[in-house]
Amino acid sequence: MDRIERIHQLLEKTPKDNFLRHALALEYMKVGREQEARGLFENILSEFPDYVGSYYHLGKLLERMGQPALALEWYTKGMAAARLAGDKHAYGELQAAYEDVDE
Structure with missing residues (x-):
């Protein structure tokens, strides 16, 4: 079983677990599923704006x-x-x- 599948199984039990959702977004990034990763990060931060770690990765x-x-x-x-x-x-x-962003 791959990591993405395993995280999905864990999320079935605790769908609002931000640690798992964040981990899933990182796994999506690793395999090029960028839109799915973006959606997860944005959902986490819209629901829990104090989940600070996701801002960096979304950026x-x-x-x-x-x-x-x-x-x-x-x-x-x-x-x-x-x-x-x-x-x-x-x-x-x-x-x-922020300071390193090339516009």
Whole structure:
């Protein structure tokens, strides 16, 4: 059984588990299923805007998909969420990603 299939099985039991949904999005990215990964990240963040780790990965995915302006928007939202959470490490990573975006 591959990782994607295994995560799907686990999500059947706990469909709103953000750790699993985030992990599934990362697995989708690895195999080139970018739209599915994007949808998962966007769903996580629309439902749970304090799930700080997904902002970085969504931004990187959007950059890879040729949407730097949208990536900047998500990095900005992520920095605000990280600031609210007091997560200086995540804030720094998001800020560095923001500053590295080529528009």
